[in-house]
Amino acid sequence: MDIKGTELFVKALKAEGVDILFGYPGGMAIDLFDALYGEQEIEVVLPRHEQALVHAADGYARSTGKVGVCLVTSGPGATNLVTGIATANYDSVPLVCFTGQVATNLIGNDAFQEVDIVGITRSICKYAVTVRDRKELGEIIKKAFYIARTGKPGPVLVDIPKDIQQAYGDGEYPEHISIRGYKPNSNVHAGQINRVMEVLKSAAKPVMLIGGGVNISGAGKELTRFAEITGIPVITTIMGKGAIPTEHPRYVGNIGMHGNYASNQAISECDVLLSIGTRFNDRITGRISEFARNATIIHIDIDSASISKNIKVDIPVVADAKSALKMMLNSAEELKISEWVALIGEWNKDNPIHMDNYKGLTPEKIIKKINQMFQNSIVTTDVGQNQLWTTQYLELDGNKQLITSGGLGTMGYGFPSAIGAKLGNPDKAVICITGDGGFQMNLQELATAVALELPVIICILNNSYLGNVRQWQEMFFDRRYSSTCLRYRKRCNRDCQNKEKACPKYSPDFIRLAESYDAKGIRVEKEEDMEGAFRAALENRDTPTVIEFMIEQEANVLPIVPAGKALNEMIMEG
Amino acid sequence: MKKRWICLFVENEIGTLARIAGLFSGKSYNLDSLTVGETEDRTISRMTISLTSDDMTFEQVKKQLNRAVEVIKVVDYTDIPIYIREVLFIKVFHCNEADKVELFRIAEVFGLTIADYDKNTILLECTHSEAKNNDVIKLLDKFFCNRLEIVRSGGVAIESISLTS
Incomplete structure (x- = not known):
C-alpha cells in the first residue's frame, strides 16, 4: 500500500x-x-x-x-x-x-x-x-x-x-542495504598482527598510545588485559582517556600539548610505539620530526587514511581496535621491561601535575572533589582551560565516561552534550564542566533542561576570561589580552590599567540567570563550600543546577608544550 | 614530486564531481586535470585524474578517494601501461597563404587534423598524450605567437590490452 x-x-x-x-x-x-x-x-x-x-x-x-x-x-x-x-x-x-x-x-x-x-x-x-x-x-x-x-x-x-x-x-522500508562504494573493513590481517607481536617481544622500551578509536570500539577491557599481561605502559590521548582505568598501575597519563611529563617523555624515548585508534593530530605529536624519533611505530586504525598521514608508520594494521586487541591477546606474554616501567614510574612520581602554586579554589580541587563524590557518572566538558584541566585531573574507570569535543574543539559543546547524555542515561549523574565563555555560547539550553526536568549539574569555572587564549597571550604575546576579557566594559581602557576599574562584579550574574529559567544556581567562592554545593545539586532532582566556581582569574594549564615545539620541550611551571 | 594518473570509478549521481573536486581543494592536493564521463554501465561514471605530488601525499589522495562513499574503485595508472589521449583544439588567426602551407605541413607531420577553416583562420584538432600536445603547442607558439586560441580536454586513459586480458 x-x-x-x-x-x-x-x-x-x-x-x-x-x-x-x-x-x-x-x-x-x-x-x-x-x-x-x-x-x-x-x-x-x-x-x-x-x-x-x-x-x-x-x-x-x-x-x-x-x-x-x-x-x-x-x-x-x-x-x-x-x-x-x-x-x-x-x-x-x-x-x-x-x-x-x-x-x-x-x-x-x-x-x-x-x-x-x-x-x-x-x-x-x-x-x-x-x-x-x-x-x-x-x-x-x-x-x-x-x-x-x-x-x-x-x-x-x-x-x-x-x-x-x-x-x-512504496511503504516498504528495506531490511538490508549493500553499497558498492562502501565496504567497512571487518577483518584483521593475522600476518600483520604476528609482525606486531614479534616487534613487541624484542622491545626494551615499548609504550602504547591509545586514542578515541579504542573507546568507540568498546575495547577498554581488552586493552587493560593486554597491558596487564604484557606490562606495557599505556598513554592516552584526550579522546582515548578512560580506555584503561586512570588509577590502573599501567596507566601513565595523557600525551600532548597539556599531557604530563612522564607521558611525553616516554613517547619521546620509547623504542616501540604501539598506537591504536589515534590520528596523530598536531596537538598530540608536537613537532613532528621529533615525535618518537627512535621508535618502530605500529599503528592500528580502522581508517586506512589515518595511517601514515601525519606520522610515517612502520607496521600498519587496518582493523577495528577491539578485533585487533582480541587477536593480540592470543599470543600476548609478559615482556621483560621492568627497568623501563620503573623509570616511567619515577618520572611520574617526580613530576606530578598540580596547581599547588594557586591558592584557594582551584580547578584541580574542584575536579578532584567530583572524582570523590560521583562514582557512576558522565562528565562532559566545554573547550578551553575547563576541558584541559578536566582531562588532567578527572579519574575514569568503567563506570565513568568523559565526553569532550577533542578534534574540532567546539566551544558551546559542553552543556548541550550533557543534556543529550542525561537523556540517554537517566540513572547516571551527568556533570558538565564548562567555562564562563563556553557556557554562554549555548546557555539558552537551560530552558530545555528545565522543561525536561533534567538534573544536569553545570560547573562553570568562572575566571572572567576566555582563559585558554588569555594564557597564550600571557605566555607568548607579552600579556596583550586582546579580546579575551569577558568583564570588559566600553569605559575600560584597552590595557586594563584603569585605576577605577570599570569591571562589573558579575558578567553575567549566572545565579540570577539560572533562577530566571527556574533552575537552581549556587555560587562557590571558597574551597570549603564545594562539597555543600555538590550535595545541594545532588538533592535537586527536578531541574538543572548551575554551580558557578569563582576561580583564580589568571590560573594557567600546565605543563604546556608550546605549539611547534617537541614533546620533551614542555614548560612545567609558569 | 612526480606526475601521477588515477582512474576512478564513481557513482553517476548529482554531487559526485563536487565531492571529488572538493576533496582536492579542501585538502590542498594539487589537481592537474580531471575528466569524467559515463561508462558502459550508466550508473557508473569514470574519471581520469592527473596530479603532481610526492609519494606520501599521493598515498593519502588514493586513501581519501577510497574513503568516499561515492567512489567505487580507485586504480593507480601511474606506473602501468596505459593508452592516454587528450583532445586539443588550436585556432590560428590572421593566417596568410604561407602560414596555411606551414600549418598543413605541421598537421601532416604531427598527426593533427584540420577541423575547420576560412580565409584567415584555421582550426586544428590534435588527439595525443598530454606531453605530445604540450610539444605541439610549443611548436605552434614559435611560429604563430599571440595568434593562438587553445582549449584542451584533460586526459582520458585506459589500460593497455595486455594488462586487462
Missing part, C-alpha cells in the same frame, strides 16, 4: 530503533513533525538552538553508542547544524541529520529558506545526499543509518524536499 513520505520517515526511524529525536521545526519540516505528533515510541526533544540540538544528539550518541538523530528545517535550520556536524565528524560520532528542503521544483530558484546544505556539509560529514525521488526515500534512510554507525562512525546528512515528504509511494 502506498504511504506518504513522512509516514515512511517515521516507519524508518522505528525500524532503526530510534527512541529519541532532537528536532526543531520550521516550514520545510512541518510535515515531518506532523507525522511525529503523538508518536509513543519516539520522544521528540526541542532544544532552543539547532547548534545545541546537534551537540545534544552527539552527547546522546557518545554516551549510549546509538545513532543520534536530528531533524531541522531548511535554510537557517540546516546551516545552524554545521558546527555540530563538523564536531561529530572530527570525533567519529554516529549521527543522522535530516533537513527539510524546499520542493524539488524550487531548488535552485533562491526560494525562501533555500540553501544547498548538501554542498555546504559535503566536506564535514561522512555522506550527504538530497532525496530527489520518493522511490529512493526508504533506501536512502537505510543507507544513512548504515553508513553512520559502521566502520569509522560519523555524521550523515539526508536532505528531504517538501514534495518528497508529501508524496505517496
Whole structure:
C-alpha cells in the first residue's frame, strides 16, 4: 500500500530503533513533525538552538553508542547544524541529520529558506545526499543509518524536499542495504598482527598510545588485559582517556600539548610505539620530526587514511581496535621491561601535575572533589582551560565516561552534550564542566533542561576570561589580552590599567540567570563550600543546577608544550 | 614530486564531481586535470585524474578517494601501461597563404587534423598524450605567437590490452 513520505520517515526511524529525536521545526519540516505528533515510541526533544540540538544528539550518541538523530528545517535550520556536524565528524560520532528542503521544483530558484546544505556539509560529514525521488526515500534512510554507525562512525546528512515528504509511494522500508562504494573493513590481517607481536617481544622500551578509536570500539577491557599481561605502559590521548582505568598501575597519563611529563617523555624515548585508534593530530605529536624519533611505530586504525598521514608508520594494521586487541591477546606474554616501567614510574612520581602554586579554589580541587563524590557518572566538558584541566585531573574507570569535543574543539559543546547524555542515561549523574565563555555560547539550553526536568549539574569555572587564549597571550604575546576579557566594559581602557576599574562584579550574574529559567544556581567562592554545593545539586532532582566556581582569574594549564615545539620541550611551571 | 594518473570509478549521481573536486581543494592536493564521463554501465561514471605530488601525499589522495562513499574503485595508472589521449583544439588567426602551407605541413607531420577553416583562420584538432600536445603547442607558439586560441580536454586513459586480458 502506498504511504506518504513522512509516514515512511517515521516507519524508518522505528525500524532503526530510534527512541529519541532532537528536532526543531520550521516550514520545510512541518510535515515531518506532523507525522511525529503523538508518536509513543519516539520522544521528540526541542532544544532552543539547532547548534545545541546537534551537540545534544552527539552527547546522546557518545554516551549510549546509538545513532543520534536530528531533524531541522531548511535554510537557517540546516546551516545552524554545521558546527555540530563538523564536531561529530572530527570525533567519529554516529549521527543522522535530516533537513527539510524546499520542493524539488524550487531548488535552485533562491526560494525562501533555500540553501544547498548538501554542498555546504559535503566536506564535514561522512555522506550527504538530497532525496530527489520518493522511490529512493526508504533506501536512502537505510543507507544513512548504515553508513553512520559502521566502520569509522560519523555524521550523515539526508536532505528531504517538501514534495518528497508529501508524496505517496512504496511503504516498504528495506531490511538490508549493500553499497558498492562502501565496504567497512571487518577483518584483521593475522600476518600483520604476528609482525606486531614479534616487534613487541624484542622491545626494551615499548609504550602504547591509545586514542578515541579504542573507546568507540568498546575495547577498554581488552586493552587493560593486554597491558596487564604484557606490562606495557599505556598513554592516552584526550579522546582515548578512560580506555584503561586512570588509577590502573599501567596507566601513565595523557600525551600532548597539556599531557604530563612522564607521558611525553616516554613517547619521546620509547623504542616501540604501539598506537591504536589515534590520528596523530598536531596537538598530540608536537613537532613532528621529533615525535618518537627512535621508535618502530605500529599503528592500528580502522581508517586506512589515518595511517601514515601525519606520522610515517612502520607496521600498519587496518582493523577495528577491539578485533585487533582480541587477536593480540592470543599470543600476548609478559615482556621483560621492568627497568623501563620503573623509570616511567619515577618520572611520574617526580613530576606530578598540580596547581599547588594557586591558592584557594582551584580547578584541580574542584575536579578532584567530583572524582570523590560521583562514582557512576558522565562528565562532559566545554573547550578551553575547563576541558584541559578536566582531562588532567578527572579519574575514569568503567563506570565513568568523559565526553569532550577533542578534534574540532567546539566551544558551546559542553552543556548541550550533557543534556543529550542525561537523556540517554537517566540513572547516571551527568556533570558538565564548562567555562564562563563556553557556557554562554549555548546557555539558552537551560530552558530545555528545565522543561525536561533534567538534573544536569553545570560547573562553570568562572575566571572572567576566555582563559585558554588569555594564557597564550600571557605566555607568548607579552600579556596583550586582546579580546579575551569577558568583564570588559566600553569605559575600560584597552590595557586594563584603569585605576577605577570599570569591571562589573558579575558578567553575567549566572545565579540570577539560572533562577530566571527556574533552575537552581549556587555560587562557590571558597574551597570549603564545594562539597555543600555538590550535595545541594545532588538533592535537586527536578531541574538543572548551575554551580558557578569563582576561580583564580589568571590560573594557567600546565605543563604546556608550546605549539611547534617537541614533546620533551614542555614548560612545567609558569 | 612526480606526475601521477588515477582512474576512478564513481557513482553517476548529482554531487559526485563536487565531492571529488572538493576533496582536492579542501585538502590542498594539487589537481592537474580531471575528466569524467559515463561508462558502459550508466550508473557508473569514470574519471581520469592527473596530479603532481610526492609519494606520501599521493598515498593519502588514493586513501581519501577510497574513503568516499561515492567512489567505487580507485586504480593507480601511474606506473602501468596505459593508452592516454587528450583532445586539443588550436585556432590560428590572421593566417596568410604561407602560414596555411606551414600549418598543413605541421598537421601532416604531427598527426593533427584540420577541423575547420576560412580565409584567415584555421582550426586544428590534435588527439595525443598530454606531453605530445604540450610539444605541439610549443611548436605552434614559435611560429604563430599571440595568434593562438587553445582549449584542451584533460586526459582520458585506459589500460593497455595486455594488462586487462
